[in-house]
């Protein structure tokens with residue numbers, strides 16, 4: 001049994017992993033941002049969360065206690081993950097690690113694919129997993145077969161892929177890369193409870209995208225179409241308030257199919273509203 005999400009409590013997930021969930025639920029953070037503290041006397045802290053006046057910072061600092069913090073690392077540059085990084089890093093006197101640079105904070109420790117972050121005897125391996133966002137890093141804690149997949153592999157939802165920052169082809173390749181890591185026993189995502197069957201979940205997420213791709217192609221089999229018309233068909237059973245997000249997802253699938261020369265578009269407009277898509281393959 002994996003512990004449910006609780007706000008403001010330090011939840012022990014394993015001998016080396018603790019989780020504090022920020023009370024910031026919403027469309028993107030879903031049930032809230034999970035801040036993970038990894039290690040015992042020496043720690044790495046993933047995803048500090050949002051900078052709001054809710055005690056999250058104090059709770060993280062209290063959970064750190066007398067431990068040394070080797071790095072504070074936002075998994076990617078979305079605003080539910082990084083804004084607390086600067087204040088937290090100052091409080092626990094640690095560098096901020098990140099993939100490349102971000103305009104919102106200073107990166108002390110530039111991390112790339114395959115880089116190792118060490119804290120005492122603890123080692124985390126960075127895996128570059130773009131798709132949700134180009135700067136997204138996942139982390140592997142080999143000692144526990146634990147994967148920290150950020151927003152790429154979550155149990156409660158698929159990832160939002162919003163072009164141009166999001167890229168479905170990159171996302172699918174990132175799933176392949178994570179699936180190829182041997183001996184994973186658990187995933188600790190940045191939102192929602194632990195993923196207890198990581199390989200199974202990765203395959204489900206891939207199958208979900210394949211289903212959406214089929215639906216987009218079926219919609220186009222009826223003739224050339226705009227994204228809005230495709231969304232109205234494919235998502236007719238969901239709340240129209242979610243249709244703008246669905247339109248981004250359909251766009252991500254279309255751009256991926258266009259790169260593979262299966263579809264093409266004419267026209268456009270800033271939000272692709274007037275683009276007409278058709279099947280060519």
Ligand SMILES: [Zn+2]
Nearest residue numbers: 076078132151
């Ligand atoms: Zn995100």
